[in-house]
Amino acid sequence: MSGVMESGTMANNPADAASPRRGRLVLVLIFAFFALPLVVAWVMNFAGDWVPQASANHGTLIQPVRPVELQGLVGLDGEAFDPARLADDWTLVYLHRGACDETCYNTLYKLRQVRLAQGKNIDRVQRLLLLAEPVTPDWAREARGHYPGMQIARPRQQGAAALTPFPAAGRVYLIDPLGQLMMEYPLQAEPAGMIEDLERLLRISYVG
Numbered sequence: 205m206s207g208v209m210e211s212g213t214m215a216n217n218p219a220d221a222a223s224p225r226r227g228r229l230v231l232v233l234i235f236a237f238f239a240l241p242l243v244v245a246w247v248m249n250f251a252g253d254w255v256p257q258a259s260a261n262h263g264t265l266i267q268p269v270r271p272v273e274l275q276g277l278v279g280l281d282g283e284a285f286d287p288a289r290l291a292d293d294w295t296l297v298y299l300h301r302g303a304c305d306e307t308c309y310n311t312l313y314k315l316r317q318v319r320l321a322q323g324k325n326i327d328r329v330q331r332l333l334l335l336a337e338p339v340t341p342d343w344a345r346e347a348r349g350h351y352p353g354m355q356i357a358r359p360r361q362q363g364a365a366a367l368t369p370f371p372a373a374g375r376v377y378l379i380d381p382l383g384q385l386m387m388e389y390p391l392q393a394e395p396a397g398m399i400e401d402l403e404r405l406l407r408i409s410y411v412g
Contacts, residue, residue, distance in 0.1 A: 262397025269384040270369040277357040277366050280344040285357040292381050294329045301336040301373035314395050321399045325406045336373050381411040
């Protein structure tokens with residue numbers, strides 16, 4: 205009889221031994237569940253270079269955005285340029301320095317196509333050719349003829365503060381309806397990418 209009891213007791217021992225192991229495993233899993241987010245956050249904070257930086261934008265965001273007042277500008281006729289012309293719209297700005305060469309003309313054509321591609325939202329987008337230097341009257345007339353509806357302006361004086369918010373000439377910039385410089389593109393940027401960025405902004409924007 206005692207042998208049977210001893211045998212039964214021995215049969216129960218493996219289960220009794222496994223119970224503490226299961227308990228420890230549960231504790232480890234609970235700890236891992238709550239600790240993992242903290243570990244991930246630490247890695248992202250201190251080893252951010254390891255984390256891929258994905259962006260849906262084709263242009264480069266300017267952070268923080270910069271207010272643009274465009275004071276001290278004149279139009280091609282020499283009359284004061286009213287910045288209010290740009291209010292409440294999205295404005296594609298081409299900041300150009302020097303004579304307009306083939307790259308310049310290609311960029312103006314590209315901006316026209318980007319605006320036309322906005323379809324029903326075309327009236328929410330305008331273009332501004334911002335000249336860092338004076339141009340000849342003949343060129344001014346030609347530009348107006350080829351690109352009707354495009355705003356053209358230049359500083360009244362060299363080194364005017366109106367150009368200060370722009371990092372450099374020879375680039376395309378996007379100003380939001382609140383008058384803030386918020387994105388830039390190199391001249392070789394593909395029109396398809398610019399169109400996609402603008403379509404997205406127009407779709408989610410409650411202004412302009």
